[in-house]
Amino acid sequence: MTKAREEQTYDLRTLEHLIRKGTVDPKDYQAFLKTLPDSALQAEYIEVYEEPDPTEETTLPESGLTFRPAEPAK
Numbered sequence: 007m008t009k010a011r012e013e014q015t016y017d018l019r020t021l022e023h024l025i026r027k028g029t030v031d032p033k034d035y036q037a038f039l040k041t042l043p044d045s046a047l048q049a050e051y052i053e054v055y056e057e058p059d060p061t062e063e064t065t066l067p068e069s070g071l072t073f074r075p076a077e078p079a080k
Contacts, residue, residue, distance in 0.1 A: 012038065 007015070015021075015030060016038050024030040 015024065016035060021030065021035065025032055025035070
């Protein structure tokens with residue numbers, strides 16, 4: 007199988023469908039995964055923090071939740 011065809015066959019967006027259809031054998035997919043290089047050492051970890059937009063209303067309470075007694079049924 008050519009590299010381009012292999013990448014298309016094992017594309018995660020279609021893989022589950024192809025396995026259910028019987029076009030792709032799960033054992034072949036596992037063998038393909040083992041051929042992929044481990045890029046963990048090349049990963050760059052970054053910390054992401056986004057300041058909340060002060061113009062947007064929030065649905066989260068500012069502090070702890072408070073409860074009040076239920077109103078009697080009329």
